[in-house]
Every structure is written in structure tokens, then in C-alpha cells.
Amino acid sequence: MRILLFTGKGGVGKSTVAAATAALAAETGRRTLVLSTDAAHSLADAYGVTAGGEPEQVAPGLHVHQVDAQRRFEESWADIQGYLLSVLEVAGVDPVAAEELTVVPGAEEILALLELRLHARSGEWDAVVVDCAPTAETLRLLALPEALGWYMTRVFPVERRVVRALKPVLSRAAGIPMPDDDVFSAVQRLHAELDEVRELLTGPDAGVRLVLTPEQVVLAEARRSFTTLSLFGYRVDGVVANRVFPADAADPWRAGWVAAQTAVLAQVEESFAGLPLWCSEYRPAEPVGLSELRDVARGLYGDADPLAVPAGPEPLRITATAGGAVLSLRLPFVGREDVDLARDGDDLVVTVSSYRRLLTLPSSLARHRLAGARVEGGELQVRFTDAAHG
Incomplete structure (x- = not known):
């Protein structure tokens, strides 16, 4: 099963590129799911449809899924949150404020990755295309499984043994409830699921595509993203330059943009030498709907397979x-x-x-x-x- 993640600086059009790639993949006969980990959830808007908490078919072989974060949060975080709420209650924190405090920053993106794991295990799909959050959030998210893994192997076993042995004493001395086995088991389960996600996303059939617009600030962020993704073992298998002005610019204002973008695109080619570079022209109107998105994808990939795994060194x-x-x-x-x-x-x-x-x-x-x-x-x-x- 092919897994493709699309990320980039906010506003570069990554949701459109992800939706277009998925639409073309489904048209070539692959059972394709496009999944959003971005809290903004722009995928359904790109297709011009309404999507709920379950995969919705938008074309033959193509489904879109905008994860119901609240439901997944209750399934994966309920035991941990319950314990944290009991601690805050003893501390006298207002119940409404306590509930806000026990929601992990980035929880929606984390839970969307857990949903990816379920879809990968289901065997229903030939390809899963993921529309990720903007770059900074994505990098923090993809670093989480390994960071949590270090805690789970080095600290967690000791912490669990200490609490189990000293729970009666600690409860009386501190005056707050100590976590029981359900809480530790929930943390362990969350780690195991995230670890499985990491294995999927660093495997040979997974890749990240960086989406950028030909601007110096955007290119600088894309370069940093390439470095950081490589540091954590994720394979970047291509770069998409979006909203490129056509070269036949008639008016001076647009000709200036063409010249500026041409210079930046030369730097993009140099920066990402050895990786595929796909370019998408700036369109006269926002591409919305299947037909428009397929046109975008054909302009990007031509006759090539949009899901092809490029050759390149392992991270x-x-x-x-x-x-x-x-x-x-x-x-x-x-x-x-x-x-x-x-x-x-x-x-x-x-x-x-x-x-x-x-x-x-x-x-x-x-x-x-x-x-x-x-x-x-x-x-x-x-x-x-x-x-x-x-």
C-alpha cells in the first residue's frame, strides 16, 4: 500500500495538490483514500462535497475522510484524561478549565495519524494520501513517536513500578490520586499505536512531498523541512512547485513575477537536486471539484504515475x-x-x-x-x- 504525505508552509496549496494527486490515483484504478490531519479540514471544500467522520465516496475508487477528532480522542485519551481531571479537581481547578487543560496540543493531528494506522491495517486501500498540517506542526507531530518511545523504554517502566509500590504512601502524602494501571495501560497503548504509525511512515512504500510556491521565504522553510524530515528518518520523495506564473506574461507586473519565480525555481532545482520536481501553473480560477483537480494533477504529473516511488538514498x-x-x-x-x-x-x-x-x-x-x-x-x-x- 502506498502512503503519501503532503506538507508545506501554510497557504501554498498543499490541500489542493493532495486532493488532485488522490483524484488522479483513483482514476487510474487504485482504491484511494485521502485523509486530512490538518485541523482546517480543507479537503471536502476542494472536492466541493460535504464530508463527515467516516470515509465518504466522492468518485469511483476515491474516498475522503476528515477525522472525527472528538470521537477518536474519547477512544484513545479517555483514561488518561480522566486521571488528569481528578488531579485538577483536587487542586480546585474549575471543571470547564480543567477539561481545556487536559486536551493535548496537536491532539487532532495525533488522532488523525492513529486513524491512518487503522486504514492501513484494514486492507481496503491501495493508496492513502494524507493532507498534513502546515510544516511546523507536521514536524513536531512526526517527531512525537520516537520521543515518546524513548520515554517508554527509559522512564516509563521505572515510573510504573515506583507508583505501584508507593501508591498508598504517595496518595496520603501528596493528597492527590495516583495513576492506576488503567492510566499506565492507556499510555502504553497510545505509544504502541504511534510506534506502528512511525513504522508505516518510514517504510519503503511511504514518502513525503513538499509543496511550495516559488518564493524565497517559502523555499527556505522547505529546505529546513527537508533537513528535519531526513533527521527523523522520513523519506522526501519529491517537491511540488505550485502557483507558477505562465512564462508568456504580457503585462510588466506579471512579467516581474515570472522573472522572480524563475530565479527561485532555479534555486529549487539546485536545492533538491536528485528529487523529482513537479510544477503547477497558476490557474485563472481556484480549482474546485473532481474535474478541475484532475486537470491540476495531469498538469503536474503528465503521463507519469502520480504514486510512483522515486529511486533515491535511504534516509x-x-x-x-x-x-x-x-x-x-x-x-x-x-x-x-x-x-x-x-x-x-x-x-x-x-x-x-x-x-x-x-x-x-x-x-x-x-x-x-x-x-x-x-x-x-x-x-x-x-x-x-x-x-x-x-
Whole structure:
């Protein structure tokens, strides 16, 4: 099953591009679901239909799903929220304010990813196209499963044992209820589901497409997104340049835009060399409805398969060497001075700008010594040597 995520700076038209790609995929005979993790939920508007909390058919083989976040929230967060509400009640917080405080920021996007997991397991679809939230929210969301995984393996077991052993004492001393096994089980279940989502989204059949408009500020954000997605192991398999002015501009004002966009597009090609670049012309009217969206997709992909998996390097790979191994992590647009690298036990801590990845080393590397690192050709290359080889 092919999974495609579309993200980009707010306002670049990613929902339109996602909807168009899904419409063309369904027309080629694939059972296609297009799913929104964006709280704005623009997908139904793009198709010109009304969508509810379940997948709605908008054309043969094409369904759109705008997730019912409230329902999924109650299913996945109820036990945890119930405990937090009991704590806030003891603290004297107003019940209405307490309910607001116990809603996790970004919960709607998180729950939409859990919905993606259910659809992937159902076997009903050949392709799932995901219209993601704007870039910053998407990056935080995609970093969550691994961050939660570190907590679950390092802290959670100890915390659970301590609370179980000292619950009567802690309850009396603190005067607030301690979490019971239902709460811990709910956290464990949420982690397992998010971990499964991460496996899906970093698998060989999944990819992220960055949508941008030919503007310097937008390009700068797309470059940072490429770096950060690669840092967390997500494959960027193409870039869509949207709202490109046609070259035959008659009036000076539009000719100025054409010249400016042409210059930025040259930088886009240079920045994302090796990745497919699809361009969509600025249309005289907003594309709404199946017919218009299919036209957009045909303009983008031509006769090519809109769901094709491009060839390219894996975001993370390990290569055996004489007496050790090299771990290569794709980090485009990054120099040695931008990377901070440390080892903490079996974890490799990689920091790029404000993002940090705790990369748990496979057992084949965990017993090796960190021998050195360099950044070359858009990759962080970390050398490990077997202790026996010094």
C-alpha cells in the first residue's frame, strides 16, 4: 500500500495538490483514500462535497475522510484524561478549565495519524494520501513517536513500578490520586499505536512531498523541512512547485513575477537536486471539484504515475567496514558546524538546530566504539569500530 504525505508552509496549496494527486490515483484504478490531519479540514471544500467522520465516496475508487477528532480522542485519551481531571479537581481547578487543560496540543493531528494506522491495517486501500498540517506542526507531530518511545523504554517502566509500590504512601502524602494501571495501560497503548504509525511512515512504500510556491521565504522553510524530515528518518520523495506564473506574461507586473519565480525555481532545482520536481501553473480560477483537480494533477504529473516511488538514498543506512561500520544519516543543507553529536549509552544523540533525535543504536552497533564523524555530501557519516580493533 502506498502512503503519501503532503506538507508545506501554510497557504501554498498543499490541500489542493493532495486532493488532485488522490483524484488522479483513483482514476487510474487504485482504491484511494485521502485523509486530512490538518485541523482546517480543507479537503471536502476542494472536492466541493460535504464530508463527515467516516470515509465518504466522492468518485469511483476515491474516498475522503476528515477525522472525527472528538470521537477518536474519547477512544484513545479517555483514561488518561480522566486521571488528569481528578488531579485538577483536587487542586480546585474549575471543571470547564480543567477539561481545556487536559486536551493535548496537536491532539487532532495525533488522532488523525492513529486513524491512518487503522486504514492501513484494514486492507481496503491501495493508496492513502494524507493532507498534513502546515510544516511546523507536521514536524513536531512526526517527531512525537520516537520521543515518546524513548520515554517508554527509559522512564516509563521505572515510573510504573515506583507508583505501584508507593501508591498508598504517595496518595496520603501528596493528597492527590495516583495513576492506576488503567492510566499506565492507556499510555502504553497510545505509544504502541504511534510506534506502528512511525513504522508505516518510514517504510519503503511511504514518502513525503513538499509543496511550495516559488518564493524565497517559502523555499527556505522547505529546505529546513527537508533537513528535519531526513533527521527523523522520513523519506522526501519529491517537491511540488505550485502557483507558477505562465512564462508568456504580457503585462510588466506579471512579467516581474515570472522573472522572480524563475530565479527561485532555479534555486529549487539546485536545492533538491536528485528529487523529482513537479510544477503547477497558476490557474485563472481556484480549482474546485473532481474535474478541475484532475486537470491540476495531469498538469503536474503528465503521463507519469502520480504514486510512483522515486529511486533515491535511504534516509538512514548502515554499511559494514573492516573492523566496524559506518552509520549514514541523510542531512541535506547541513554543515559540520550545524550538527552536535554525542553518545549516551546505546543512544546516538543528534542535534540539528532546535531539533534533537535520540537514535537508539541497533545491537550490531551498540557494542562498538564511536570512532569519529563527518558531514559530507548532505550526509552525516558516523564511524564505529569494534572494541577489539581499538
